[in-house]
Amino acid sequence: MFERIREDISCILERDPAARSRLEVITCYPGLHAILIHRMAHRLWAGGWYWLGRFISHLGRILTGIEIHPGATLGRRVFIDHGHGVVIGETAEVGDECTIYQGVTLGGTKLYKGEKRHPTLGQGVVVGAGAQVLGGFTVGDGARIGSNAVVVKPVPAGATAVGNPARIIEHRDNQDNTAARARPFVDPQQPIAPPPLSTQDLTGCCNEGQLDTRPLQEMLSNNGKGGPQANAAGRAASTQSNGAPNAMSSARTSGTSYSTSTDTQESKQSQAQNQTDTDSGFSAYAVDSSDTDPLVKVVQELIEHAARQDARITQLCQAIESLGKKIEQPENGSLDTERLNKLVE
Numbered sequence: 320m321f322e323r324i325r326e327d328i329s330c331i332l333e334r335d336p337a338a339r340s341r342l343e344v345i346t347c348y349p350g351l352h353a354i355l356i357h358r359m360a361h362r363l364w365a366g367g368w369y370w371l372g373r374f375i376s377h378l379g380r381i382l383t384g385i386e387i388h389p390g391a392t393l394g395r396r397v398f399i400d401h402g403h404g405v406v407i408g409e410t411a412e413v414g415d416e417c418t419i420y421q422g423v424t425l426g427g428t429k430l431y432k433g434e435k436r437h438p439t440l441g442q443g444v445v446v447g448a449g450a451q452v453l454g455g456f457t458v459g460d461g462a463r464i465g466s467n468a469v470v471v472k473p474v475p476a477g478a479t480a481v482g483n484p485a486r487i488i489e490h491r492d493n494q495d496n497t498a499a500r501a502r503p504f505v506d507p508q509q510p511i512a513p514p515p516l517s518t519q520d521l522t523g524c525c526n527e528g529q530l531d532t533r534p535l536q537e538m539l540s541n542n543g544k545g546g547p548q549a550n551a552a553g554r555a556a557s558t559q560s561n562g563a564p565n566a567m568s569s570a571r572t573s574g575t576s577y578s579t580s581t582d583t584q585e586s587k588q589s590q591a592q593n594q595t596d597t598d599s600g601f602s603a604y605a606v607d608s609s610d611t612d613p614l615v616k617v618v619q620e621l622i623e624h625a626a627r628q629d630a631r632i633t634q635l636c637q638a639i640e641s642l643g644k645k646i647e648q649p650e651n652g653s654l655d656t657e658r659l660n661k662l663v664e
């Protein structure tokens with residue numbers, strides 16, 4: 320029992336950037352309290368103590384604002400953040416590692432007794448604030464439900480569903496994120512060394528290293544999803560992708576499915592790939608901490624470019640001075656990359 324409580328606390332510390340200490344989690348997280356109370360209520364319910372189970376669940380609701388029917392099944396390390404207004408119906412099943420935000424309903428649309436009326440969430444599903452997931456279908460492993468979405472059909476594993484009625488959106492390509500991470504930020508401690516100058520450089524320096532604004536513009540129009548190199552990496556990765564096991568199976572078997580303008584096999588594969596990639600780290604808002612604002616990326620590129628040009632001009636000046644011609648230094652000549660980096664961070 321204590322091991323379960325320990326992992327309940329740890330998963331909150333892992334997944335909530337606002338959580339600072341175990342003491343804070345134990346004392347200030349209604350989601351934790353609701354889950355502990357539900358565990359007790361669920362045991363009573365399973366043991367045939369229906370009224371008592373229901374009553375404990377009701378006390379939990381008064382205390383936390385979270386209503387979990389004692390018949391509902393919750394997996395391990397489920398995190399209900401904030402929690403107020405969450406309602407989880409009797410036949411709902413919530414897989415391990417799911418995260419549920421405030422105002423979520425795991426509800427039904429039919430009123431038949433004894434049937435599965437409420438949804439099943441696979442493992443690692445994130446349900447955004449205010450989302451309503453209504454019906455006895457499955458939301459596949461690693462799927463994400465956008466805040467305020469109204470989901471009435473199965474959601475494939477790894478997919479992201481948004482809107483009312485919910486639709487599946489194309490995933491951010493994680494290969495892009497990888498490429499964005501791979502691009503170094505200008506390190507002020509280690510100024511960028513320009514390539515050694517040759518005689519040809521001295522004559523062709525005006526063309527060499529010229530700022531090509533096209534990649535920057537492409538980066539902006541791609542909404543910061545990694546820029547040209549990243550897109551190339553993403554494209555390469557998507558052509559190498561070797562399939563999307565099980566990604567769509569839950570939707571297919573159910574007989575109802577979503578369609579989107581980009582509902583191609585390739586996009587399904589990239590969704591499943593995305594799921595695999597997110598396994599490496601929790602991403603509650605579907606935004607990787609390495610994601611950078613496109614404007615910041617452009618500014619970083621410009622700083623890098625300016626630093627390279629600066630170093631190159633210094634070399635040129637030195638080369639010219641070594642030929643005996645004195646060059647006057649401008650008053651505020653050198654580029655303060657450290658200050659610029661701090662400004663865009």
Ligand SMILES: CC(=O)SCCNC(=O)CCNC(=O)[C@H](O)C(C)(C)COP(=O)(O)OP(=O)(O)OC[C@H]1O[C@@H](n2cnc3c(N)ncnc32)[C@H](O)[C@@H]1OP(=O)(O)O
Pocket residue numbers: 401420421446447448463464465466467468479480481482488490491603604605606
């Ligand atoms: C106090 C608190 O903070 S409590 C926590 C509350 N936070 C949450 O509930 C977070 C839930 N997460 C979300 O809603 C996220 O937006 C997700 C998971 C649905 C999607 O994230 P991403 O995959 O990064 O999608 P991204 O932000 O790139 O948006 C993709 C498209 O979906 C749209 N979209 C994103 N979220 C939603 C939403 N909730 N409803 C409708 N459309 C949405 C975007 O506008 C965008 O549309 P476009 O392509 O036409 O421009």
Ligand SMILES: N[C@@H](CO)C(=O)O
Pocket residue numbers: 335336337400
């Ligand atoms: N607790 C989460 C959502 O509010 C955060 O701080 O981001």
